[in-house]
Amino acid sequence: WPHLDQENVRTAESELESVRSLQIDRVRYQWIRGDLPGALRTAQQAEEVWTAAIEADLDPRRTPVLRRQLLHLRFNKANTLRSSARLQEAYELDREVMADQEALLGPRHRHTLMTAGGLSADLRGLGRYDEALQLSRETYEAWLDEYGPDYRRSVDAASNLAVSLRLAGFYEQARDLDEVAYDWRSRVLSSTHERTLSSANCIGLDLREVGRYNESVVRLREHYATARYAAEPNVRVTLQIQVNLASSLRATGQVAEAGALLAEAYERLSAQFPEKDPDLLVCRLSMANNLLGTGDPRAADQELHALIDELRGAGEFGPGHPLTLLAANSHVAVLRALASGDRALEEARETTQLF
Numbered sequence: 127w128p129h130l131d132q133e134n135v136r137t138a139e140s141e142l143e144s145v146r147s148l149q150i151d152r153v154r155y156q157w158i159r160g161d162l163p164g165a166l167r168t169a170q171q172a173e174e175v176w177t178a179a180i181e182a183d184l185d186p187r188r189t190p191v192l193r194r195q196l197l198h199l200r201f202n203k204a205n206t207l208r209s210s211a212r213l214q215e216a217y218e219l220d221r222e223v224m225a226d227q228e229a230l231l232g233p234r235h236r237h238t239l240m241t242a243g244g245l246s247a248d249l250r251g252l253g254r255y256d257e258a259l260q261l262s263r264e265t266y267e268a269w270l271d272e273y274g275p276d277y278r279r280s281v282d283a284a285s286n287l288a289v290s291l292r293l294a295g296f297y298e299q300a301r302d303l304d305e306v307a308y309d310w311r312s313r314v315l316s317s318t319h320e321r322t323l324s325s326a327n328c329i330g331l332d333l334r335e336v337g338r339y340n341e342s343v344v345r346l347r348e349h350y351a352t353a354r355y356a357a358e359p360n361v362r363v364t365l366q367i368q369v370n371l372a373s374s375l376r377a378t379g380q381v382a383e384a385g386a387l388l389a390e391a392y393e394r395l396s397a398q399f400p401e402k403d404p405d406l407l408v409c410r411l412s413m414a415n416n417l418l419g420t421g422d423p424r425a426a427d428q429e430l431h432a433l434i435d436e437l438r439g440a441g442e443f444g445p446g447h448p449l450t451l452l453a454a455n456s457h458v459a460v461l462r463a464l465a466s467g468d469r470a471l472e473e474a475r476e477t478t479q480l481f
Contacts, residue, residue, distance in 0.1 A: 138172035141188070146172070146195050153202045158320075160361050160398055162210045169203040193230055194237065197223050201241045208248060209362075211402035213442040217248035234272050236279060239265055243286050251404060253447040255293045262290040281310045285325055292332060293448075301332035320360035323353050327367045330374060339377040346371040361398060362405065365391050369409045372416070381419040388413045402440055404449070407433070411453050418456075423463035430457045446480045 137149045149172045156165035176196045180189055200223045207216035220241055227238040242265040249258035266287045269280040285307040292300035308325035315322055326349040333342035350371050353364040368391045375384040392413060395406040410433050417426035430453055437443045437450040444450065454477040461470035 138175040143191055143195070146176070146192075150195065150199050150202060153199065153206070157202060157206045157209060158360070162206055162399075165206040166203065166210070169199055169206065172199055173203070190230070193226075197227050197230070197241075198237050201237070201244060204241075204244055204248070208244070208251060209399075209403075211400050211404065211442065213248060213251040217245070217252060220245040220248050234268050236273070239268055239272075239283070240279065242268075243283060246286055246290060250290060250293060252442070253449070255290065255448070259287075259290040259294045262287040276310070278314075281307050282321070285321075285328070288328060288332075292328070292335065297332055297335040301329060301336075304328045304332055318352055318356040320363045323349055323356075323360070323363050323367065326352075327363065327370055330367070330370055334370075334374050334377060339374055342374040343371065343378055343380075346374055361394070365395055365409075366405060369405070369412055373412050376412075376416055376419050381416055385413075385416050385420060388416055401436075402442060407437070407449060411449070411456065414453075414460075415456055418460055418463060423460050426460045427457070427464060430460060451477055451480060 137145055137152075140146060140149075149168065153165050153169045153172075156162075156168060173196065176192055176199070180192055180196065183189060200219060204216045204219040204223065207213075207219065224238060224241040224245055227235065227241055231238055242261060246258045246262040246265065249255075249261065262283075266280075266283040269277065269283040273280050275281075284303045288300040288303035288307065291297075291303070304325055308322060308329060311319060311322035311325055326345065330342045330346035330349070333339075333345065346367060350364075350367045353359055353367050368387050372384040372387040372391070375381070375387070388409060392406070392409050395403065395409055399406055410429065414426045414429040414433065417423075417429060434450065434453045434457060437447065437453060438445045454473060458470050458474045458477065461467075461473060
């Protein structure tokens, strides 16, 4: 990679398909490692060059290949936009790319199905859970039909469907798929691989959602230690497990330990990701809930006020987004703790009407 960072290296301008594939891999690598600005810069450079080459149509024989690669590059760009909390932009780009891939490659080409998975994630980020569940289910079934259950992308699609199921309230079904994905990833990728740890994190969340709090803590503690001391720890996945563990600890009454974990996670998330990053916002909400658990409702009230105002004013979220509604619901509990019963009832009614 240092070779590609030199100013005189113009990978994007190469006429070789393999070198252009390297450019796409570079975008994906930067995205996974958390270098979101770098990933967007790399993608933009290649996108401009490849678009111009297609428009010039200097060699019609290579145009279909270049178009396929350009679309796959833009799929990776959409992933980076989503991770940058630019949710609406990611959704619009994925929708456009998927339509073009269906026309060029067909609806069941692996690139098309990969983009469908990204589009499902966009819909979830925008709070459109029913649409996300339908698309996730259709995409998973297509992977199974075309590639079978032991193909890596089929397992990714199972994990993707589990997220949509969980957000729609189907916790047991989500856990079944998460266990399948975790078992396959542990066996094939290793116990320290980021995708294996992501599945482990989801299982901990599934257990908490059905009230199995102690089991959730035990599982998440184990995987948090694995994530932290992996040879190449993934920052985002590690922090997701950390915040998730804190929530399960709070559910078992261990609010002091939960607070310490959340404070550290918030500091690291703030340093690396934008202020509208969903993981950062979830951490803030969990911190506010933990303040209430420690018997400090006034501090919780201040934090939730600030968070709710930001969410309601953000174009990617807004008053009716599920995360905004969760924060508002938490605020109702805080108002009750502050003996503001009338305000709590009024806010509870307002929140209910937005569901």
